[in-house]
Amino acid sequence: MANWLTGIGYALSIVSVALLAWVAWPAAGEDRALVAAVVAGAALSVIGMALRWAAHILMSRKIREERDG
Secondary structure, eight states: HHHHHHHHHHHHHHHHHHHHHHHHHHTTTOOHHHHHHHHHHHHHHHHHHHHHHHHHHHHHHHHHHHHHO
């Protein structure tokens, strides 16, 4: 159950990052540096959340294996 809730939390965070990037996109306009910053920031945020979720799942498995023997 905890993995499911954690996954929902990370999915919602990913959606919020996408919404923030969508709102920021018009302000970036033709400035390549701003476009790169919006894209890189959103991508790194999503990748970071995915890695944290994966770490949570691995840690949960390890704890379950140690508990169950």
